[in-house]
Amino acid sequence: MTPPSQSYKAGARLLHWSMAILVIAMVPVGFLMIQKGLDRSLQNNLFIFHKNVGVLLLILIVIRIIYRWRNAPPPEPTHLATWQLKVAGATHWLLYTLLFVMPVAGYVRVRAGGFPIEALDAMGVPALVPKxxxxxxxxxSVHFYGGWAIAILMAMHIAAALRHGLIKRDGVFSRMWPTKP
Structure with a gap:
């Protein structure tokens, strides 16, 4: 078991796992919704889901960045090699960057294309970019290639987490895993 001083705070864990569930759903939906020959009704529902969850993810990543800025993460595990810490750090910051860039690029693509974003439209939020x-x-293009990048980084992140949690059992995985109340 990881000592509490080396674990992430409850707020960080909640934001991490909430976003993880949403992003894990968004990636396949994003790739599926653009497939040729897909039933139009299903495609429309996937687009609506993707756009509106994208709005939620943008709000959550801004909250998460502010939370991270105000709440330092626990110290890095001392047993990890320097190269592992550097790769993990780079992967995390690339994920943070993409988690911000992807919904912004999606928003710009949709609004500049003249399409609605139902959640924002319902709140009366005007388009912030011209058609x-x-x-x-x-x-x-940014959103498409960013989707591939986030899928690859997410796979790397999940693989590393599973390696630490299931194979090495070195406490790294439990730093972020939800704890019992």
Missing amino acids: SKELAAFAK
């Missing part, structure tokens, strides 16, 4: 085919195309 533009060129801007929409650029944001679409």
Whole structure:
């Protein structure tokens, strides 16, 4: 068991796992919804889900960044090699960056393409970017390649977490795993 001083606080764990569940759902939905020949009704529902969960993820990543800024993470495990700490650190910051960039790029792609974002429309939030085919195309590319990047980084992150939790059993995984109340 990991000592409490080396574990993440409850707020960090809640934000991590809430976002993890949503992102794990978003990646396959994002790739599925753009497949040719998909039933139009299903495709529309997937787009609506993807856009609106994207809004929620943008809010959560901003909260998470502020939380991280105000609440230092626990010290890094001392038993890990320097190269592992550097790879883990780079992976985490790339994930943070992509978790911010992806919903912004998605927002720009949708709004510049002239499409609705139902949750924002229901709240009366106006489009913050002009309608533009060129801007929409650029944001679409950023979002598409960012989707691949986040899927790869997420797979690396999950693989490393599982290695620490199931194979090494060295306490790294339990630092973020939800604890019993």
